[in-house]
Amino acid sequence: QSVLTQPPSASGTSGQRVTISCSGSSSNIGIYTVNWYHQLPGTAPKLLMYANNRRPSGVPDRFSASKSGTSASLAISGLQSEDEADYYCSTWDDSLNGMVFGGGTKLTVL
Amino acid sequence: QVQLQESGSGLVKPSQTLSLTCAVSGGSISSGGYSWGWIRQPPGKGLEWIGYTYHSGTSFYNPSLKSRVIISLVRPKNQVSLNLSSVTAADTAVYYCVRGADWYRFDSWGQGILAMVSS
Numbered sequence: 001q002s003v004l005t006q007p008p009s010a011s012g013t014s015g016q017r018v019t020i021s022c023s024g025s026s027s028n029i030g031i032y033t034v035n036w037y038h039q040l041p042g043t044a045p046k047l048l049m050y051a052n053n054r055r056p057s058g059v060p061d062r063f064s065a066s067k068s069g070t071s072a073s074l075a076i077s078g079l080q081s082e083d084e085a086d087y088y089c090s091t092w093d094d095s096l097n098g099m100v101f102g103g104g105t106k107l108t109v110l
Numbered sequence: 111q112v113q114l115q116e117s118g119s120g121l122v123k124p125s126q127t128l129s130l131t132c133a134v135s136g137g138s139i140s141s142g143g144y145s146w147g148w149i150r151q152p153p154g155k156g157l158e159w160i161g162y163t164y165h166s167g168t169s170f171y172n173p174s175l176k177s178r179v180i181i182s183l184v185r186p187k188n189q190v191s192l193n194l195s196s197v198t199a200a201d202t203a204v205y206y207c208v209r210g211a212d213w214y215r216f217d218s219w220g221q222g223i224l225a226m227v228s229s
Contacts, residue, residue: 037157045157051215054213098170104156
């Protein structure tokens, strides 16, 4: 059972907009910024979004993220086949005094 | 751009110690502002933070692993080491070396190394 809750799966067709949610609590998302990672099949995870809504250099603006209260979400617009991957949210948790991850969401592009 | 490369024992017997090394290139582990640590991923499962350490010596570990984990910086070799003792089959996973930056983000990842615990 992960500290951060994500839907196990999500899907969309090419060109669509999809969102992935990440639910936490007052000891993590409620007080810390959220980061997102994506993991293409057979590869290492890679930083996708950080500090709630900032994109690292090289990440297309099709990707966006937001945070409200104890929840966060990742949005992907103009869905492409290469977006098919696992997506993870992460932040610090004061109760555990450590980093926590969501269980991951497998995105399928239909 | 910093690059991380894991190496070490791919097969460990139960109750023994798993030892991994991460070679860092393109940046110094002694530079301020970054943490150096490990994250693992059991086969077919999600990510689990193991811990990280700063060049100052301050370390943070996953409470569920804290009693068995040591993460160290090997400065002369610009490497990060992981020692996980008393391993069981539940410790079988791909282990990733990571660099931590501001905003609690992990901005660089190694390619990962599979470590299996089996007799």
